[in-house]
Amino acid sequence: MENFKNLLEIIKKRKSIRGYLNKEVEKEKIDYILEAFRLAPSARNLQPWKVIIVDDKTLINKLVIACKNQTFIGEAPIVLVACAIEKEAYGTMGGYFNSYPVDIGIAFEHLILAATEQDLGTCWIGAFYENEVKKILGVPEDVRVVALTPLGYPNDSGRDRPRKPIKEIISHNKY
Amino acid sequence: MENFKNLLEIIKKRKSIRGYLNKEVEKEKIDYILEAFRLAPSARNLQPWKVIIVDDKTLINKLVIACKNQTFIGEAPIVLVACAIEKEAYGTMGGYFNSYPVDIGIAFEHLILAATEQDLGTCWIGAFYENEVKKILGVPEDVRVVALTPLGYPNDSGRDRPRKPIKEIISHNKY
Numbered sequence: 001m002e003n004f005k006n007l008l009e010i011i012k013k014r015k016s017i018r019g020y021l022n023k024e025v026e027k028e029k030i031d032y033i034l035e036a037f038r039l040a041p042s043a044r045n046l047q048p049w050k051v052i053i054v055d056d057k058t059l060i061n062k063l064v065i066a067c068k069n070q071t072f073i074g075e076a077p078i079v080l081v082a083c084a085i086e087k088e089a090y091g092t093m094g095g096y097f098n099s100y101p102v103d104i105g106i107a108f109e110h111l112i113l114a115a116t117e118q119d120l121g122t123c124w125i126g127a128f129y130e131n132e133v134k135k136i137l138g139v140p141e142d143v144r145v146v147a148l149t150p151l152g153y154p155n156d157s158g159r160d161r162p163r164k165p166i167k168e169i170i171s172h173n174k175y
Numbered sequence: 176m177e178n179f180k181n182l183l184e185i186i187k188k189r190k191s192i193r194g195y196l197n198k199e200v201e202k203e204k205i206d207y208i209l210e211a212f213r214l215a216p217s218a219r220n221l222q223p224w225k226v227i228i229v230d231d232k233t234l235i236n237k238l239v240i241a242c243k244n245q246t247f248i249g250e251a252p253i254v255l256v257a258c259a260i261e262k263e264a265y266g267t268m269g270g271y272f273n274s275y276p277v278d279i280g281i282a283f284e285h286l287i288l289a290a291t292e293q294d295l296g297t298c299w300i301g302a303f304y305e306n307e308v309k310k311i312l313g314v315p316e317d318v319r320v321v322a323l324t325p326l327g328y329p330n331d332s333g334r335d336r337p338r339k340p341i342k343e344i345i346s347h348n349k350y
Contacts, residue, residue, distance in 0.1 A: 007289050011211055011285060014216070040284075041284075043301040053347050056348045090301060093321075094321065101277045102322065105276065109280070110284070114182050117181060126265060126277070130270050146268075146277060147269075147277065163213055169224060169225050169226060173227070173228070173230065175258065175313050
């Protein structure tokens with residue numbers, strides 16, 4: 001973090017990286033970002049999750065196809081796959097919905113911000129076919145694949161994407 | 176961040192805070208944490224969200240009841256309510272599921288980590304009755320309330336909660 005003044009600087013640096021160098025990621029960096037995931041909060045602290053670390057090139061190439069041919073994913077030395085064990089999650093968030101997508105949102109973003117801090121590139125992948133990914137990685141039927149990200153050194157600086165002005169996304173004491 | 180060596184230190188400091196001081200939160204701090212939310216990534220950058228900032232004591236007391244009488248929420252000067260506009264979110268994440276709970280998980284955790292960095296306390300609230308919260312705050316029928324948090328200066332140091340060992344939550348090239 002020596003390079004970052006505060007959390008907001010890390011948040012601003014994080015971009016969807018769609019080009020990767022052919023360069024290995026150091027084990028210490030991988031351990032660091034997995035620790036950021038591991039320590040995430042989850043509903044009732046149930047931690048209903050698992051991360052699959054994919055570095056086998058044949059599997060990565062299959063994942064590219066399952067991710068609607070987003071070919072840049074295949075440039076990365078590693079793809080991380082965030083899985084949720086739905087039945088182990090908190091089933092009555094808000095009274096009636098399952099917490100697992102929120103849990104994964106939190107924890108995987110910890111990992112992604114930690115990767116950004118370590119000068120690594122990532123890209124939240126939501127465009128994929130869950131059943132195809134599950135077949136490729138042997139994910140059990142009752143486990144959900146919520147998201148993936150390539151992980152590696154960026155060969156692309158990412159794009160600045162516009163955000164809604166603050167006034168559009170807040171309100172005071174009523175919706 | 177002067178006080179934090181790196182992101183992992185902020186992550187480690189974040190705990191569920193269940194006691195709050197009767198002390199106002201500075202506007203600059205509120206602006207900072209909302210900015211952390213605003214800049215969050217979301218599926219296709221759709222930003223399908225809104226945060227309701229509740230500081231009216233009568234409303235907060237009603238929210239306590241809608242949150243299954245978690246009375247500590249009523250100690251906080253502010254309650255933040257994370258809403259999702261389901262129909263504006265990415266509807267085919269993984270091929271067929273709606274991204275909004277993941278989107279809110281990401282953005283609300285940005286806010287919560289930013290609050291931690293600013294020495295403020297928060298607590299992800301998942302135990303609430305969505306329809307009750309919606310009635311209290313006039314949230315439209317087709318908008319979802321995904322989570323809440325009290326926000327204020329801590330009067331409680333929080334508990335360390337155990338996490339699964341890393342070996343239990345990762346696997347290599349297959350589930």
